[in-house]
Amino acid sequence: MKTKITELFEIEHPIIQGGMHFVGFAELAAAVSNAGGLGIITGLTLGTPEKLAKEIARCREMTKKPFGVNLTFLPSLTPPDYPGLVKTIIDGGVKVVETAGRNPEQVLPALKAAGIKVIHKCTSVRHSLKAQSIGCDAVSVDGFECGGHPGEDDVPNFILLPRAAEELKIPFVASGGMADGRSLVAALALGAEGMNMGTRFIATKEAPVHQRVKEALVAASELDTRLIMRPLRNTERVLRNAAVDRLLEKEKALGANLQFSDIIEEVAGVYPKIMLEGEMEAGAWSCGMVAGLIHDIPTVKELIDRTMAEAESIICRRLTGLVGA
Ligand SMILES: Cc1cc2nc3c(=O)[nH]c(=O)nc-3n(C[C@H](O)[C@H](O)[C@H](O)COP(=O)(O)O)c2cc1C
Numbered sequence: 001m002k003t004k005i006t007e008l009f010e011i012e013h014p015i016i017q018g019g020m021h022f023v024g025f026a027e028l029a030a031a032v033s034n035a036g037g038l039g040i041i042t043g044l045t046l047g048t049p050e051k052l053a054k055e056i057a058r059c060r061e062m063t064k065k066p067f068g069v070n071l072t073f074l075p076s077l078t079p080p081d082y083p084g085l086v087k088t089i090i091d092g093g094v095k096v097v098e099t100a101g102r103n104p105e106q107v108l109p110a111l112k113a114a115g116i117k118v119i120h121k122c123t124s125v126r127h128s129l130k131a132q133s134i135g136c137d138a139v140s141v142d143g144f145e146c147g148g149h150p151g152e153d154d155v156p157n158f159i160l161l162p163r164a165a166e167e168l169k170i171p172f173v174a175s176g177g178m179a180d181g182r183s184l185v186a187a188l189a190l191g192a193e194g195m196n197m198g199t200r201f202i203a204t205k206e207a208p209v210h211q212r213v214k215e216a217l218v219a220a221s222e223l224d225t226r227l228i229m230r231p232l233r234n235t236e237r238v239l240r241n242a243a244v245d246r247l248l249e250k251e252k253a254l255g256a257n258l259q260f261s262d263i264i265e266e267v268a269g270v271y272p273k274i275m276l277e278g279e280m281e282a283g284a285w286s287c288g289m290v291a292g293l294i295h296d297i298p299t300v301k302e303l304i305d306r307t308m309a310e311a312e313s314i315i316c317r318r319l320t321g322l323v324g325a
Pocket of ligand 1: 017018019020021023042070072099100101121142145146147148149175176177178196197198199200285286287288289290
């Protein structure tokens with residue numbers, strides 16, 4: 001399938017694997033790229049330019065195809081070495097960067113000068129327009145359904161994507177709630193040029209996370225996510241567990257007085273325990289409502305191949321048949 005996104009990133013299928021903390025290591029990124037999508041290494045999980053350089057080199061050993069690096073800008077008292085990470089990305093010959101969080105204006109000149117394509121993750125039309133105006137090549141439009149940070153506007157993709165299509169000139173991918181060929185065709189119908197998946201890619205054989213994380217996704221339904229940190233205007237969609245219930249009780253009890261320090265135990269430093277050790281109650285971890293559509297743990301190639309086959313069958317048989325009838 002050829003779209004503006006496959007052409008922009010020089011990939012076979014219009015499917016991107018979004019950056020994911022303690023999931024987006026070289027193994028997953030390379031598997032996605034080898035299967036014809038765009039795999040993405042999560043820069044901040046590595047943390048330092050030296051460790052990121054090693055991960056990029058590892059990924060390059062596993063795939064000859066293009067892959068990207070995610071740079072997430074978070075408010076932080078001790079910010080990561082962003083200039084160093086950017087230099088590592090450029091020196092590593094990476095062709096695509098997925099930015100997220102704050103406006104990526106500070107890193108754009110260096111990335112663009114190196115010929116790197118930038119796709120910025122946005123949860124609203126106004127942020128997408130801003131990304132377009134500062135020179136991003138594409139945006140990833142994340143609806144309210146998404147795992148991770150859906151923003152504070154709560155607009156689901158059935159509205160957000162066609163609104164983005166009405167306003168944007170640069171290509172965009174649909175992100176949040178995407179799982180299969182049905183998602184891809186719907187995304188294309190709503191004006192996107194492809195799709196970005198996060199949660200769905202965790203439940204694959206190659207995702208370098210504990211088996212219990214994958215099994216939790218297969219067991220979960222679309223009713224099992226919760227929104228946390230809304231009172232702090234840092235809303236995150238996570239899979240419900242005992243730590244999340246405890247956190248939500250604190251949010252309820254403290255109301256407007258809630259401080260980050262009140263919930264630090266449930267959110268800070270929990271990812272390695274969950275993703276690597278499989279301690280499923282260690283804290284809150286991002287998960288999309290799409291968990292309700294995850295019923296198995298295929299290889300990345302099986303997932304991408306069947307997604308493309310299903311999408312092509314829906315377009316060529318079901319939809320074309322409807323028009324012809
Ligand atoms: C476990 C997990 C960790 C994530 N970590 C990040 C991150 O560090 N940076 C980022 O930009 N997005 C992150 N995301 C968001 C994904 O890149 C993607 O936008 C999102 O998962 C799409 O929604 P979906 O889960 O419904 O597919 C994360 C998502 C998950 C599920």
